[in-house]
Amino acid sequence: xxxxxxxxxxxxxxxxxxxLTPQRRAVLRLFCSDxxxxxxxxxxxxxxxxxxxxxxxxxVYRSLELFTSVEILHRVKFNDxxxxxxxxxxxxxxxxxxxxxGCGQVVEFGDCLIRSMEQKLEKTSGFCIEGHWLELIGxxxxxxxxxxxxx
Amino acid sequence: xxxxxxxxxxxxxxxxxxxLTPQRRAVLRLFCSDxxxxxxxxxxxxxxxxxxxxxxxxxVYRSLELFTSVEILHRVKFNDxxxxxxxxxxxxxxxxxxxxxGCGQVVEFGDCLIRSMEQKLEKTSGFCIEGHWLELIGxxxxxxxxxxxxx
DNA sequence: TGATAATTGAAAGTGGTTTTCATTTGCTAT
DNA sequence: ATAGCAAATGAAAACCACTTTCAATTATCA
Ligand SMILES: [Mn+2]
Ligand SMILES: [Mn+2]
Ligand SMILES: [Zn+2]
Ligand SMILES: [Zn+2]
Numbered sequence: 001x002x003x004x005x006x007x008x009x010x011x012x013x014x015x016x017x018x019x020l021t022p023q024r025r026a027v028l029r030l031f032c033s034d035x036x037x038x039x040x041x042x043x044x045x046x047x048x049x050x051x052x053x054x055x056x057x058x059x060v061y062r063s064l065e066l067f068t069s070v071e072i073l074h075r076v077k078f079n080d081x082x083x084x085x086x087x088x089x090x091x092x093x094x095x096x097x098x099x100x101x102g103c104g105q106v107v108e109f110g111d112c113l114i115r116s117m118e119q120k121l122e123k124t125s126g127f128c129i130e131g132h133w134l135e136l137i138g139x140x141x142x143x144x145x146x147x148x149x150x151x
Numbered sequence: 152x153x154x155x156x157x158x159x160x161x162x163x164x165x166x167x168x169x170x171l172t173p174q175r176r177a178v179l180r181l182f183c184s185d186x187x188x189x190x191x192x193x194x195x196x197x198x199x200x201x202x203x204x205x206x207x208x209x210x211v212y213r214s215l216e217l218f219t220s221v222e223i224l225h226r227v228k229f230n231d232x233x234x235x236x237x238x239x240x241x242x243x244x245x246x247x248x249x250x251x252x253g254c255g256q257v258v259e260f261g262d263c264l265i266r267s268m269e270q271k272l273e274k275t276s277g278f279c280i281e282g283h284w285l286e287l288i289g290x291x292x293x294x295x296x297x298x299x300x301x302x
Numbered sequence: 303t304g305a306t307a308a309t310t311g312a313a314a315g316t317g318g319t320t321t322t323c324a325t326t327t328g329c330t331a332t
Numbered sequence: 333a334t335a336g337c338a339a340a341t342g343a344a345a346a347c348c349a350c351t352t353t354c355a356a357t358t359a360t361c362a
Contacts, residue, residue: 098276129287
């Protein structure tokens with residue numbers, strides 16, 4: 001749990017006039033810990049309840065939405081039916097995800113070549129490109145081995 | 152409506168032992184027409200009902216699933232909560248979509264630089280990469296104008 | 303022309319997410 | 333401190349794209 005992450009987020013909420021409730025602090029605390037990555041609302045709720053047993057799942061949903069809107073969190077889609085959340089990358093720049101189809105393990109990578117593709121496309125299409133979603137699906141070394149066994 | 156597209160699809164279904172029902176023919180007819188692109192199940196159902204008024208939405212869902220499994224159709228995700236379908240690109244190779252955040256208009260593009268990114272990543276991560284999802288979000292020229300007016 | 307298994311459509315179910323609404327609570331002005 | 337009030341919370345119900353169930357229908361083939 002990184003203190004500056006937590007304090008910056010509180011600051012941001014205060015500045016915009018949102019109330020600092022124990023529930024919101026608990027959600028922030030979770031996502032400021034380094035091991036909280038790509039969590040679903042349900043996963044976040046389960047984790048938070050260990051410290052804040054009375055918090056409702058609905059409040060977690062609302063906090064995730066609020067924090068995403070003020071860029072404290074970032075919504076990630078793995079196309080598996082769940083919205084997932086991680087700390088907003090901020091100045092560190094965005095990254096993408098390589099998800100194992102076997103075990104769900106996630107590898108992050110930051111050097112994406114999409115900007116140059118986008119610049120070419122902006123010329124040919126006349127669009128102003130505002131963002132992109134990229135998800136790679138594959139198999140991690142362990143799951144490749146397991147697939148071979150099954151044959 | 153391209154006849155060879157339709158006939159090839161019928162052939163494919165027959166070969167695999169699926170029955171050729173009027174409902175399946177109607178779904179195929181729709182997706183073999185050139186203007187049917189990135190349709191949701193509901194949109195497909197609405198279009199098909201003009202010729203086949205009694206077809207059920209459930210049957211459309213089932214046909215889309217079946218046709219996707221035998222690679223007659225291709226499932227596309229714009230991360231807007233709907234599964235969308237288009238003709239399977241086949242030998243023509245896959246393409247990606249640039250979607251306007253204002254009006255939903257879609258531009259397709261085929262030259263994607265992701266393969267080289269994938270090859271680099273396969274080395275560094277040890278994953279075997281099986282596929283990727285890429286969606287670009289932007290604003291078309293008309294919607295850029297409209298946004299400027301609103302200021 | 304039947305026999306048979308696949309297919310269909312209506313209705314009910316599923317599951318992640320959102321809305322409703324009565325109650326509680328953080329914040330501010332006194 | 334304290335009261336007043338808008339914002340936030342939690343339980344329950346609603347939402348909605350999609351899937352499953354099941355009885356009736358139908359394409360296919362002997
Ligand atoms: Mn990430
Ligand atoms: Mn397309
Ligand atoms: Zn794996
Ligand atoms: Zn537009």
